[in-house]
Amino acid sequence: MGLRILLAGESWTIHSIHVKGFDTFTTSTYGEGVRWLREAFEQAGHDFTYIPGQNVQNAFPTTLEQLKAYDVVIISDIGANSFLLSDDNFVRSLKTPNRLKLVHDYVQAGGSLLMIGGYFSFQGIDGKARYQGTPVEQCLPVLMRNVDDRVEIPEGAMPVIKMADHPILQGLNMEWPHVLGYNQFALKEGAECIMSIGDDPFLCVQSYGAGRSAAFASDCSPHWAPPEFVNWKGYPVFWNNLANWLAGK
Secondary structure (H helix, E strand, O other), X not given: OOXXXXXEEOEEEEEEEEEEOOEEEEEEEEEEOOHHHHHHHHHOOOEEEEEOHHHHHHHOOOOHHHHOOOOEEEXXXXXXXXXXXXXXXXXXXXXXXXXXXXXXXXXXXXXXXXXXXXXXXXXXXXXXXXXXXXXXXXXXXXXXOOOOOEEEXXXXXXXXXXXXXXXXXXXXXXXXXXXXXXXXXXXXXXXXXXXXXXXXXXXXXXXXXXXXXXXXXXXXXXXXXXXXXXOOOOHHHHHHHHHHHHXXX
């Protein structure tokens, strides 16, 4: 039987201003970076639920019971404000559940959490993702930096395996493709660093309460994850191994 996986984030809207001499006009485009992960999980027989970034404010679960319907919760490239500020809270000034604390309590009670890197993961661009000091950081295996934590590597860098015998790397005794950037953080005491780039942790895991959590420093889609990564034959193997380990399978 497959896992029940929930992913929040991995979408964006681009609003552009075109200037033509005296005149201007605007265009808008919408994009998602979820298709590679969705294909990997669905082809493995998992039940995959996706909440795009623009829907997280009002569609992400608001009770522990709702979260417990999932074996693995993934947060990818969506900042803390989208979980904290629903329309009921931000527009209507109503008291609402703190969904960052709900995620923490879900892991502590036996759930599984994965944060995937990006411009609005961990601390993110200009520090605007704002997960440092939150209950989500408390249950992740890493300590975040109170700065813009992006490390851009336009020339590319390959992660180095530190724990080749870890179940997450089963079937991946092949050369890893390069990535073009990642979020920089430190390993918590008691957590495991499975892969690194230079001195920086790249893939970290830990047990937390009755559950498990993981932090993947780079992205699951462009631009940090280039075509060589998302089209790599080990891509679905890695993400399914990681999801299965998180869920204790």
